[in-house]
Structures are given as C-alpha cells and as structure tokens.
Amino acid sequence: MxxxxxxxxxxxxxxxxxxxxxxxxxxxxxxxxxxxTDDGALNCAVAGATEFSRTCTLDREETARGLLLTARHHDGGFRRLLVTTDGRGVIAADGAEPAKVTIVDNGEIEVAVGDDHYRLPATVREGAAPAP
Known part of the structure; x- marks a missing residue:
C-alpha cells in the first residue's frame, strides 16, 4: 500500500x-x-505477529445491540467487536476473551483480543481514556 x-x-x-x-x-x-478504510482494509497483527500489516478487512453491521464490527483475517479467522456508547470504544461481542482498547493517536485506537491486534479509526474525545 x-x-x-x-x-x-x-x-x-x-x-x-x-x-x-x-x-x-x-x-x-x-x-x-x-x-x-473505504475499501474495508484494516491494519492488524494476528496470531501473535509483532508487525502490523493491512491484511485484515473490516465489515460493519447495524444490529439490535448496536454497531457490530467483524475483523476478518487473511487465514479465515475473525473477531467480532461491538461499538460502545459509554466511552470504552469497543468490546468483544462474543467469546471468552475481553477486548483491550488503547488510544494510539487522535483518530485511531488499537484493540487487542487475545493474540490479535487491530488498528481502528475512532473519534477520540479530549481527555478520554479507555476503561480497564
């Protein structure tokens, strides 16, 4: 790219x-x-990878629970994330592993679920810090 x-x-x-x-x-x-971002490409480091690359895609779907994001890996794996409205950014939509959100830059967050990491565009409010 x-x-x-x-x-x-x-x-x-x-x-x-x-x-x-x-x-x-x-x-x-x-x-x-x-x-x-427009074509759904997403920076990710999956399965414990240490380098980010634009090899994942991001699907968006409006559901009764809210906006559901599905991060799809090049190997067929995926993670589902639910966008929150309480300032946390996103949470794991399913599964046993919680999502950890870190503010990377104004306009970008990093979401870690297990050994998978994703860089997502986000609106970061002044003084915002993700909840533990």
Missing amino acids: RISSLAALILLAACGKAETDTQVLAQAEANQSAAA
Whole structure:
C-alpha cells in the first residue's frame, strides 16, 4: 500500500528537488489510509505477529445491540467487536476473551483480543481514556 508514497517520492526526486516535500508525502499517506478504510482494509497483527500489516478487512453491521464490527483475517479467522456508547470504544461481542482498547493517536485506537491486534479509526474525545 506504500507504493503511492514511493511513487510520489520518486517523482519529486525526478523533478530535481533536493529535499523531500513532507507535506506531499504526508498527504499521499493520508489518502492511502482513507482509501484503505473505504475499501474495508484494516491494519492488524494476528496470531501473535509483532508487525502490523493491512491484511485484515473490516465489515460493519447495524444490529439490535448496536454497531457490530467483524475483523476478518487473511487465514479465515475473525473477531467480532461491538461499538460502545459509554466511552470504552469497543468490546468483544462474543467469546471468552475481553477486548483491550488503547488510544494510539487522535483518530485511531488499537484493540487487542487475545493474540490479535487491530488498528481502528475512532473519534477520540479530549481527555478520554479507555476503561480497564
């Protein structure tokens, strides 16, 4: 997914620019992230992996319980998460393992369920901290 950023860097270098225009690169990366979010791609590290990659997908479904997110792994596995309205972000929708939510950045949370970790877009309120 970083090919566009690399292409932008190569184009800038080809134009004879000595310094990399970080704003152009930042915009290219933001556009990639938005496009990936739009097509359901999701950064994840599953089965104990230490590196995140965009190999998972995210399905959204409105249910009687609320918004249900299904994070699907490339190997066929999945986790279901329920979006909360009490400031916790998401909880495990089923299963015995709880979801642990960590604020990564303004606009992004990391959700860990067992050995699986997901980076999800989120609206993070000022001073918000996930409940233990």
